[in-house]
Every structure is written in C-alpha cells, then in structure tokens.
Amino acid sequence: MLQQNGRLSSIAAQKLKAKMTLYMPLFKACTTLRSVTLLHAHLIVRGLQKDTLASTKLIESYSQIGSVHSLRLIFDTFPNPDSFMWGVLIKCHVWNGLFQEAISVYHDMLESLGELNEFIFPSVLRACSAINDLRQGKKVHARILKSGFESDPVVETSLLSLYGETGCLYNARKVFDAMSTRDVVSWSSILSTYVHNGQASEGLEIFRKMVREGVEIDSVTMLSVAEACGELGLSRVGKSSHGYVVRRNIGSDHEALGSSLVAMYGKFGDLCSAEKLFCNGVYQSVSSWTALISSYNQNGYYLEALGTFIEMLECKVEINSVTLMNVVCSCARLGWLREGKSVHGYVIRNNVDLDKDFLRSSLIDLYANCGHLRYGRQVFDATQDKHVISWNILISGYVRAQMADEALSLFLEMLIEGILADSFALASALSACGIIGLSELGCQIHCLIIKTNLQNEFLENALIDMYSKCGFINSSIRIFHDTQKGSVITWNSMVCGFSQNGYSKEALSLFDEMYAKCLDMDEVTFLSVIQACSNLGFIDKGKWIHHKLIIFGVRKDMYIDTALANMYARCGDLQMARRVFDKMTERSIVSWSSMIGSYAMHGHIDDCISVFNRMVELGIKPNDVTFMNILSACSHAGYVEKGKFYFNSMVKDFGMTPNSEHYACLVDLLSRAGDLSGAYEVINSMPFPADASVWGALVNGCRIHNRMDFLKSIKKDLVNMDADDSGYYTLLSNVYAEGGKWNEFTMVKSKMISRHLKKAPGYSMIEIEPNS
Incomplete structure (x- = not known):
C-alpha cells in the first residue's frame, strides 16, 4: 500500500513538473505588474501557487519589476522557503533601496535557516555599505569567515566595496592583499577606494602596479585614474593617461569615461582641451554636458557655463540634478537671482528631487549669495532630513550678512537636532561669536572642538580671529604659539588680531618676523601692517612696507591702495596720498x-570739496x-x-x-560760528534724542565764544543728559571751572564719580630711529 502511494505521489509530482514547464515561457514574457499579477491569479486557480518552482518564479518576477509588497506576500505564505527564496527577497529589497529592511530580512533568515550560502552575502554587504553601517558590515564579514566563504571571488569583491565605501582603507587593503586571485574588477575597486577617500596618490601607485603586472585595464579603471589626476592637478600624468586610453582604444564609447576626462581637463584649467574632447565625443550625453558646465564653473567662467546649459536645452538633452546643481552654482556666483529663481521653478515644475546630489544645498547657497536669506531659509525648512552641508551653507550665509544672532541660533538648533558639527560649521559659529563679541559661547565652542578632537589649522585660525575680535588677545597669542604656524592665514590672523586691538607695534613686530623667516605674505598681510603704520604714524616704516609690497610682486587691489593713501595722509604726506589715489585703477x-x-583732516577744505x-x-x-x-x-x-x-x-x-554724527557735525559747525541758538534749534528738531557728541559740540561752542549765559539757559538739558562718555563730562566740568561756576563743576564731577568715569589721558607719539 505504501509502495503504491509512493508511486502515485511520484506520478503526481511528474505531472506537476510537466505543467510548470508549460508556464516557464509565460514567466519570461511577464514584464509588468499587471501581467505578473494575472499569471499569479491563474496559478492560484490551478492550485499551483504553493509549488516551490512556481513560488520561486513568482518571487523572481515580482523582484524584477520591483513589487516588494507582492513578493513579501508570496514569501510569507510559503511554508518552508529555501535559501534561494530568502536570497531573492533580500536582493529585491536592495534593488528598491530598502537597505535597512534587507538587513532585517538577513537576520530573519539567520534565525530560520541557520546556515547560509555564498550568494546571500553580496546583497547584504551592499545594503550595509549603502547606509554606511560599518559595524553591521563587520558582523557580516565575521559570518562569512565562520561559513568559510571568504575565498569566494564575488564575496571578496563585495567586502572590498563595503570597506571602500565606508572609508575603512585599512580593512579594504587587508581584504585585497588576502585575495588569492585578483581580476580587473578587484584592482579597479581598490583603486577607486583610495581615490574616493582622498588618497589619490596611492591610487595612482596602484594603477602603475596594475600596468607592471600586466592586468588588462578597462574603462572603469581609467575613470578612477582620470579622477585622481584631476584631484592632484597632475596635468602631465593626466594627458599621458588620456593617451593610454586612445592607444589601447579603452572605452571609446564609454559615456562615464569621456565625461571624467572632460572633468579632468577642467580641473587642470585646460578648458581648450576639455572643449575639444567634448566636441569630438562619440555622443554627447547628459554627463558630458554636465562635466563641461562644471569645468567652466571651476575656472570662473560662469557665463560660459550658462551658455552651455542653454545650448544643452536647445539640443533637447535630458537634464539631471547634477546639471541643475551646477547651473544654480553659476547663477549664485554671478549674483543672478532672477535666473536662479527660474531654475528653481524648473525644478519644482518637473518634480526634480531637491535632496539628490545636493541640489537643495545649491539653492540655499544661491539665495544666501544674492542676499535673500529668507528664501534660503524657506528652502532649508522645506525638508525633514537636512544634510549637514545645508546647515553649513545657511549658517555661513548668515555670518556673511553679519546676522550673527541668526547664525548662532541655527548652529545651536543643529546641535539640538543631534547633527555633529564639522570644522566648517564650527568655524562659522566662531566667526559669528567674533562679530557680536560673544566670548562666552566662543569659549564653549572651543571646548567642543577640544572634546571632539576636531582641532586643525582651519579651526585654530578661526579661534585666533574670534578671541581677537572679542578683545582676548592673550588667548589668541596662546593659540598662535601652540599652532604649527604653517600657512600665511595663521600669521595673518594674528597680525590682524594685534592691529584690531590696538597692538600696532606688536603687529609690525610679527610682520618683521615673517619677513626675517622668508615666509609667504599676501594682500591681507600687507593690508594689516599698512593699517598698523597708519595707527602709529610710522611713515618711514610705511614707505618701507610699500617698497616691499612692490618688490614681492603682491597683487595690489583697491583695498591695499586705499589703505596706502590713508596711511600717507594720516602720517602727513598728502602729496603721496594723492599720488596713490590718482594711480588707482578702481x-x-x-x-x-x-x-x-584726508583733506578734511589737514584743513584743505577746497581740495576736499x-x-x-x-x-x-x-x-x-x-x-x-x-x-x-x-x-x-x-x-x-x-x-x-x-x-x-x-x-x-x-x-x-x-x-x-x-544720523547722530551728522547732526553733531552740523551743531559743531553752527556753534563754532557763534550761532548757538541755531545749533540749539537743530538739536530740538532731531528725530531722536541727542547724545553726548551733539551736546558736547554745543558746549564747546559756548566755551569758544564765552557764552556762560547760554550755557545757563540750557543747564537743565545738560544735567539731565544720560551718557557714559567721560569726554563730555570732562568738557562740561572744564567750562564750568573756567567760568567760576564751582557748584556746577562739583555736580558734574560727582556725576562722573557715581558713574565710575575717568578722564582719558592724552598722549603724543613720535617715531625714533625707524626700522629700515
């Protein structure tokens, strides 16, 4: 009986297999969700849906069209899915960008089956690298070692990609060195790993080793080589690599390689070669057009970039988010708000993903550069998952617009959101603290930098600048002495710090030290020391610096010329000041x-007018x-x-x-001329309360013309004036003393004492034995 039942089951299985064989062509023909669903329904009617082969084919079909939900329904209703079904389910999640879900399915598979085959791991490793989960990737690697699949070529390459994409160069190289056989894919993978992680020189060394070992080079390899040459600015090596591609006929129709070569020449600044390569391309794709636009942007040819974009539209080439990002960048650098808004409108109308390829960040940068931070903030607020670059751009935009309070509020909001601030965000926050003199928050940011071990030259310069602007020059000096002082920016920060805080002699001493050590000096260096000479009245030192400015071939600009003219004027050499002014091209x-x-300072009123x-x-x-x-x-x-x-x-x-200073000048003009009543009328007509400088101008007029009677008539205004200006009270007390009004004199002095005000001592300065 049992033998008979076994024979019947075998016959039924053969009939079922024969039926399923008839459906195989239908599975291949079904390429849409509707067709696969109809076939699925037909199998259910025929009672074939629970057959292992049928279920597997349905899972494959739903996977290929990306219907994860339908696939999951079949999988969950199948009694005992095998490892192949699990593998297809994981792969389908990865194909559809559901990386975290793919890893969850992997863990469910471990609990259900225990043992895995080597086909599972590449998909799981891809999911780990996609979400940058190095910790989970290492656990999968451990499982691979435990299962004995570490020598499988596909698994090895997947591990190489995981460590490369997560920036773990040491482990990537370790996997590569342990590979028994290395094909061009593995070589290209380790090469791109080094290049994409900022080790372009090491990447080129690997390429040289590939050539020496006779590995057949493909277009993917050369794509990384072109990128490395562009990053390092090695034009000679880059041209040689291009020649190698042409001689070996590597990837002659490879779209990405052609675009990469155009971008490489753009980074060299060789736009002629980039244009020639673009025009001679087998076909001009969206990536090659975008590479040419990007090349123009990198070299400051923003109009040419926009012209290329317009030509691209006329050729009806499909535009992607990278293209739009570059176009928005061109508009931002040109300050073309209207054109940038037009591109923004195109993005909205065509439902382009703003969060892809940093397009949203580019739009924020556009509005920040054009002075419309309100629009930039609206773009920023329109997304839930904000990238750190978007935070950085908006914070720096507020800083550039001198909106320090808004910059710091956004910076604190960023920290509250749990986003780790990078060097750029911290430097912007320090600049904002310096603008409003918020030293306490600046110190806290300094502590955060130390705590997170983010100290670098960029942040050290920002700290020197912040402490200098807040008046803590000793803190700036300590940071300066603790740095390596490698770049001119560090020295400039300290020289500017001295100059801003009235330590002009120290600024000049530091400049002399730079000169003695033959360090690089730029426009900012000379601008700071020229201002220091101006503050001290050191005309001989100023002339010496002017001479060195010419000798060193430093590019003079409008700011340096203005500082030079001002320095000569303040030092009394009006003729030289005018010569510098007249020679200014801008x-x-x-x-x-x-x-x-300058003319006003020296009483040359006619020249001034x-x-x-x-x-x-x-x-x-x-x-x-x-x-x-x-x-x-x-x-x-x-x-x-x-x-x-x-x-x-x-x-x-x-x-x-x-403003108040203009009214003070008018009151001083009338008071000096003796029109005290007219000056008083001006004060009463002011749209805001007069300050100490305005009342001081009137008091000085009373003193010049000995009008104690007028001073007496405005005594109530003078006494009730609330000010913390010691100069005003000193002037008023001196006038009362000169007129013998000792009661009033005592009253003014008492007010100074109650406000803890002291007369600022006067001083004169002369230059003795100037340096040459």
Whole structure:
C-alpha cells in the first residue's frame, strides 16, 4: 500500500513538473505588474501557487519589476522557503533601496535557516555599505569567515566595496592583499577606494602596479585614474593617461569615461582641451554636458557655463540634478537671482528631487549669495532630513550678512537636532561669536572642538580671529604659539588680531618676523601692517612696507591702495596720498571717502570739496562717512553756508537720513560760528534724542565764544543728559571751572564719580630711529 502511494505521489509530482514547464515561457514574457499579477491569479486557480518552482518564479518576477509588497506576500505564505527564496527577497529589497529592511530580512533568515550560502552575502554587504553601517558590515564579514566563504571571488569583491565605501582603507587593503586571485574588477575597486577617500596618490601607485603586472585595464579603471589626476592637478600624468586610453582604444564609447576626462581637463584649467574632447565625443550625453558646465564653473567662467546649459536645452538633452546643481552654482556666483529663481521653478515644475546630489544645498547657497536669506531659509525648512552641508551653507550665509544672532541660533538648533558639527560649521559659529563679541559661547565652542578632537589649522585660525575680535588677545597669542604656524592665514590672523586691538607695534613686530623667516605674505598681510603704520604714524616704516609690497610682486587691489593713501595722509604726506589715489585703477566709495577725509583732516577744505564734487560727477553716490567727512571739513574751516548746503543735499539729493554724527557735525559747525541758538534749534528738531557728541559740540561752542549765559539757559538739558562718555563730562566740568561756576563743576564731577568715569589721558607719539 505504501509502495503504491509512493508511486502515485511520484506520478503526481511528474505531472506537476510537466505543467510548470508549460508556464516557464509565460514567466519570461511577464514584464509588468499587471501581467505578473494575472499569471499569479491563474496559478492560484490551478492550485499551483504553493509549488516551490512556481513560488520561486513568482518571487523572481515580482523582484524584477520591483513589487516588494507582492513578493513579501508570496514569501510569507510559503511554508518552508529555501535559501534561494530568502536570497531573492533580500536582493529585491536592495534593488528598491530598502537597505535597512534587507538587513532585517538577513537576520530573519539567520534565525530560520541557520546556515547560509555564498550568494546571500553580496546583497547584504551592499545594503550595509549603502547606509554606511560599518559595524553591521563587520558582523557580516565575521559570518562569512565562520561559513568559510571568504575565498569566494564575488564575496571578496563585495567586502572590498563595503570597506571602500565606508572609508575603512585599512580593512579594504587587508581584504585585497588576502585575495588569492585578483581580476580587473578587484584592482579597479581598490583603486577607486583610495581615490574616493582622498588618497589619490596611492591610487595612482596602484594603477602603475596594475600596468607592471600586466592586468588588462578597462574603462572603469581609467575613470578612477582620470579622477585622481584631476584631484592632484597632475596635468602631465593626466594627458599621458588620456593617451593610454586612445592607444589601447579603452572605452571609446564609454559615456562615464569621456565625461571624467572632460572633468579632468577642467580641473587642470585646460578648458581648450576639455572643449575639444567634448566636441569630438562619440555622443554627447547628459554627463558630458554636465562635466563641461562644471569645468567652466571651476575656472570662473560662469557665463560660459550658462551658455552651455542653454545650448544643452536647445539640443533637447535630458537634464539631471547634477546639471541643475551646477547651473544654480553659476547663477549664485554671478549674483543672478532672477535666473536662479527660474531654475528653481524648473525644478519644482518637473518634480526634480531637491535632496539628490545636493541640489537643495545649491539653492540655499544661491539665495544666501544674492542676499535673500529668507528664501534660503524657506528652502532649508522645506525638508525633514537636512544634510549637514545645508546647515553649513545657511549658517555661513548668515555670518556673511553679519546676522550673527541668526547664525548662532541655527548652529545651536543643529546641535539640538543631534547633527555633529564639522570644522566648517564650527568655524562659522566662531566667526559669528567674533562679530557680536560673544566670548562666552566662543569659549564653549572651543571646548567642543577640544572634546571632539576636531582641532586643525582651519579651526585654530578661526579661534585666533574670534578671541581677537572679542578683545582676548592673550588667548589668541596662546593659540598662535601652540599652532604649527604653517600657512600665511595663521600669521595673518594674528597680525590682524594685534592691529584690531590696538597692538600696532606688536603687529609690525610679527610682520618683521615673517619677513626675517622668508615666509609667504599676501594682500591681507600687507593690508594689516599698512593699517598698523597708519595707527602709529610710522611713515618711514610705511614707505618701507610699500617698497616691499612692490618688490614681492603682491597683487595690489583697491583695498591695499586705499589703505596706502590713508596711511600717507594720516602720517602727513598728502602729496603721496594723492599720488596713490590718482594711480588707482578702481576706486570704491571707501576710497573716495578716505581721500575726502584726508583733506578734511589737514584743513584743505577746497581740495576736499573738489574731490567730493568729482566723485558726484562720476555718478558715485556718497555714503554716511563721505558726508560726515565733508561736514567736518566745513565745520573746521568755518564754511557755514556750504556745511548747511551739504547737510540739506544729503536728504534732498541723495535721500539719506542723517544720523547722530551728522547732526553733531552740523551743531559743531553752527556753534563754532557763534550761532548757538541755531545749533540749539537743530538739536530740538532731531528725530531722536541727542547724545553726548551733539551736546558736547554745543558746549564747546559756548566755551569758544564765552557764552556762560547760554550755557545757563540750557543747564537743565545738560544735567539731565544720560551718557557714559567721560569726554563730555570732562568738557562740561572744564567750562564750568573756567567760568567760576564751582557748584556746577562739583555736580558734574560727582556725576562722573557715581558713574565710575575717568578722564582719558592724552598722549603724543613720535617715531625714533625707524626700522629700515
């Protein structure tokens, strides 16, 4: 009986197998979800859905069309899935980007089957590398060793990719060295691992070893070689590699290799070769167009980049997120907000993924560079999963716009979100602390840098700058002495720190040390020491520095020329100051204002007015400082009518609102001329309360003209004026003393004592035995 039943089962199995053989062509023909679903329903009707072969084929079909849900339903209803079914399920999750779910399925498989085959591991390792889970990857590696599959070529290559993509160079090299046989895939994998992890030189050495050992080079290998040459700027090696590709006819129709070579020439700055290679390409794909646009951007040819993009649109080439990112970058560097908004609109209309290839970060950078941080913040807030680059760009945008409070609030929000701040974010936060003098938070950030072991030259320079701007020059000096002082930026930070805090002699001493050590010096170095000479009145030292500036061939710019003209003027050499000013190829409003202020300082009122009129004739709009200089000049020269004219012109002709300093100049002008009543009327007409400088100008006028009677009439205003300016109280007490008003004198002195104010001692400075 048992024998008969066994024979019947065998016959049934053969019939079932014959039936399934008839369905095999149908499985191959089903390429859509609808067709696979119809076939699945047909198998259920025929009672074939639980057959191992049928279930396996259904799982394969659903996997190929990416229907993870349907695949999972079949898998969960099958009584005893084998390792092949588990493998297909894991692979399907990986294909559809469900990497964490793939790892969960792998763990379920371990519990269910215990033993695994070698076909499972490549998919699991791919999932680990995709989510950058090195810890889980190492556990899978341990399981591979335990199962004895470490010598399988596919598994070895997958391990190599895992360690390479997670940045674990040591383990990647260890796996590579242990491989029994190395094909071109494994060689290319270790080569790209070094290149993508910032070890381009080592990557090229591996390529040389490949050539020596006679490994057949393919297009994937040369793609990494081109990238390495571009990163290192090795134009000669890069051209030689290109020649090797042409001679061996490697990847002549390989799209990625052609694009990589275009990008390589772009990094060399050889745009002629990049254009020639692009034009001679077998076919121009989206990647080659994008590579050419990127090459233009890298070399500052933003208009050419946008022109290429327009040509790309005319050729109806499909645009991807990398292309759009480069176009947005071009608009940002040109400051073209309107065109950048147009690209943003294209992204929205075509449902382009903003979070792919850092497109969102590029848009934030666009709005930050164009001064529309509100739009940048809206783009930033529109995503839940914010990348650290987006945080960095927005924080630095706030810093550049001098919006330090907003920058620090965003930085703290970043930390609260649990995002680890990198060097760029920390440096931006330190700059924000320096802008508003928030030394306490700056110290806390310094502690965070030490705690997270992120100390590097970039952050050390930011710390020197922050402490200097907050007035803690000793802290800056300590950090400076503890650094390697390798770059000119470090020295510049310290020289600027000394200069900003009034330690001009120390700034010059540090410059002399740089000169004695033959260290590199740039525009920032010379700008800082020229300002130091200006503060000290060291004209001979200033001339010596001017001479060295020319000898060293440092590129002079508008800022250096303005500083030189200002230095000569403050040191009394107006003729040389004017010579420097006249030779400037480009002048900003700061340059004009400085020259006007120089003439005003030395009482050359006619020259002062002449320069002002010339500036206006050239269409340059004066600013607050310009008018303050011209009003001050009129005041000291007694040009009352001209002073009134320029004050009124400021409002009527240029639409500017006078500030307290402008009113102080006008009050001083009228007071010096004896029109105390007119000066008092100006004070009463001010749209805001007068400060110590305004009242001080009126008091000084009373002193010049010995008008104690007028001083008495405004006594109530003077006494009730709330100020912490020791100069104002000193002037007022001296006037009362000179007029014999000892009660008032005592009252003013008592007020100074109650406010803990002291008279600032005066001093004079001369240069003795100047350095040469």
